[in-house]
Amino acid sequence: MIEASILSPNPQLYGNLHNMGHNVIAYSHDPDNRFLEEFGVMGDVTTAMRDPIFYRWHSFIDQIFQKYKNILPAYNTNTQLAYDGITVQSIMCQMNQRNTPANVILTYWQRGELNLGAGLDFGPQGNVFAQFTHLQHAPFSWRIEVNNNSGAPRRGTCRIFMCPKNDERGMPFTFRDQRVLMIEMDRFAVNLNPGKYPSGTASLRLLRRLVRAKRLHRRSILYRAIIWACM
Numbered sequence: 001m002i003e004a005s006i007l008s009p010n011p012q013l014y015g016n017l018h019n020m021g022h023n024v025i026a027y028s029h030d031p032d033n034r035f036l037e038e039f040g041v042m043g044d045v046t047t048a049m050r051d052p053i054f055y056r057w058h059s060f061i062d063q064i065f066q067k068y069k070n071i072l073p074a075y076n077t078n079t080q081l082a083y084d085g086i087t088v089q090s091i092m093c094q095m096n097q098r099n100t101p102a103n104v105i106l107t108y109w110q111r112g113e114l115n116l117g118a119g120l121d122f123g124p125q126g127n128v129f130a131q132f133t134h135l136q137h138a139p140f141s142w143r144i145e146v147n148n149n150s151g152a153p154r155r156g157t158c159r160i161f162m163c164p165k166n167d168e169r170g171m172p173f174t175f176r177d178q179r180v181l182m183i184e185m186d187r188f189a190v191n192l193n194p195g196k197y198p199s200g201t202a203s204l205r206l207l208r209r210l211v212r213a214k215r216l217h218r219r220s221i222l223y224r225a226i227i228w229a230c231m
């Protein structure tokens with residue numbers, strides 16, 4: 001099994017490829033634990049991204065899914081992907097300031113400071129501050145015009161993805177290549193009353209959801225699998 005969780009049946013038989021890869025790498029310096037070494041950063045979801053092999057391992061897991069999906073028949077866009085009576089008229093994003101152009105978002109570098117004191121188990125006790133520079137973006141909203149022609153209230157899940165249109169030579173991507181480069185920007189449930197109306201959502205919603213999930217994960221290892229699957 002590639003993405004096992006505590007709910008998976010017969011774990012001894014089906015295994016747990018993604019998570020076991022983390023564990024094997026995390027114990028590669030002391031495989032049979034004869035030196036009683038602690039596990040490396042790949043063994044914990046809060047630190048795994050600090051090891052460069054994290055990205056190689058996740059790419060490998062993604063490729064297994066993509067190889068499998070490539071052998072499946074294409075979805076039928078009428079019967080499997082459409083939502084009867086619901087049509088999206090338009091979608092755009094706009095920064096949360098007056099007179100800003102449509103579909104332009106602003107990113108910039110931001111200096112931050114982090115207290116690493118609680119995460120270090122060597123050296124003197126106390127605060128250890130690290131300064132770092134990270135990518136930030138100006139707040140923006142989505143504006144999605146949706147038409148509900150079904151005559152009844154409907155409920156749906158809105159999922160927004162961002163992906164590059166052109167490759168490094170400026171040539172348009174084929175959809176087959178493009179779809180594996182998509183990043184999920186937001187996901188939320190909506191109630192759609194009959195008629196036509198725009199809906200707007202804050203771009204930070206997804207970030208907040210992830211932060212909440214990470215807090216919950218400390219209490220439940222089920223969330224560990226979910227967060228890893230999201231990364």
Ligand SMILES: [Cu+2]
Nearest residue numbers: 018022058228
């Ligand atoms: Cu992983």
